[in-house]
Amino acid sequence: MKQQEVFKAMADPTRRAILKRLQDGALTAGEIGESFDISAASLSHHFAVLKRADLVRTERRGQYIVYSLNSTVFEDLARMLFDLFPSRNARRDPS
Amino acid sequence: MKQQEVFKAMADPTRRAILKRLQDGALTAGEIGESFDISAASLSHHFAVLKRADLVRTERRGQYIVYSLNSTVFEDLARMLFDLFPSRNARRDPS
DNA sequence: TATATATTTAGACAAATATCTAAATATTGC
DNA sequence: GCAATATTTAGATATTTGTCTAAATATATA
Numbered sequence: 639m640k641q642q643e644v645f646k647a648m649a650d651p652t653r654r655a656i657l658k659r660l661q662d663g664a665l666t667a668g669e670i671g672e673s674f675d676i677s678a679a680s681l682s683h684h685f686a687v688l689k690r691a692d693l694v695r696t697e698r699r700g701q702y703i704v705y706s707l708n709s710t711v712f713e714d715l716a717r718m719l720f721d722l723f724p725s726r727n728a729r730r731d732p733s
Numbered sequence: 734m735k736q737q738e739v740f741k742a743m744a745d746p747t748r749r750a751i752l753k754r755l756q757d758g759a760l761t762a763g764e765i766g767e768s769f770d771i772s773a774a775s776l777s778h779h780f781a782v783l784k785r786a787d788l789v790r791t792e793r794r795g796q797y798i799v800y801s802l803n804s805t806v807f808e809d810l811a812r813m814l815f816d817l818f819p820s821r822n823a824r825r826d827p828s
Numbered sequence: 829t830a831t832a833t834a835t836t837t838a839g840a841c842a843a844a845t846a847t848c849t850a851a852a853t854a855t856t857g858c
Numbered sequence: 859g860c861a862a863t864a865t866t867t868a869g870a871t872a873t874t875t876g877t878c879t880a881a882a883t884a885t886a887t888a
Contacts, residue, residue, distance in 0.1 A: 648740050648743075648744070649743070650845090654817065657817055661818075676846095677847075677848060678866085679847085682865065682867080683845090683846075683866090684846090686866085698855090700864095701855040701856060701863065701865085716811060716818075719811050722749065722807070723802065723811075745876080761835095762836090773835065774836075776835095778875090779876085795834095798834075798835065
């Protein structure tokens with residue numbers, strides 16, 4: 639996981655909203671765009687950032703491009719967080 | 734939790750390294766600074782960002798200021814992540 | 829009180845980023 | 859092949875951000 643890319647991707651509210659939009663299943667770029675008052679070009683930029691972070695997957699379907707969540711990276715990110723913030727009763731790695 | 738502040742705070746590698754440095758216990762600003770090749774002023778800026786996100790707590794001890802992790806926000810963040818990325822076998826909130 | 833040490837604040841600057849419009853590319857269907 | 863639609867790329871611009879040095883503030887101690 640490219641940690642830096644993932645965190646930078648998550649730092650923008652529009653991108654987090656895009657991820658949230660994708661929770662219930664894959665959507666085309668245009669469908670996602672309907673929820674945002676932003677140009678298609680700007681949206682495309684956000685898609686690129688999410689893709690670079692491997693947070694979303696894409697698939698061309700005819701003239702559309704379909705975006706979906708990549709939950710694998712989410713799990714990595716969650717693990718990373720737990721690693722970064724030791725909870726009170728977790729053992730610390732003894733290394 | 735100020736989600737936006739937390740994510741922005743986590744997006745910088747120096748700040749994540751500071752958090753990691755604090756895993757084993759509280760440290761003064763100066764002690765933290767020893768690990769970084771960066772001016773005290775820049776470091777102080779990073780502390781401010783982490784504080785604004787409520788990721789660290791501070792306490793003055795004489796002429797020193799002691800920083801420590803605030804693990805509460807971590808837990809909030811983890812929860813937020815799980816909410817954002819539904820895992821395959823989790824039920825979705827029916828609302 | 830004066831000096832030394834620790835930290836933050838102020839102000840400047842360069843690099844990164846979110847946005848836009850216009851143009852390019854890919855695909856469909858006539 | 860051509861026109862329409864969907865999406866991305868290019869280039870410009872304004873804002874944000876990470877860094878610096880210099881100055882200010884807070885505390886300790888001689």
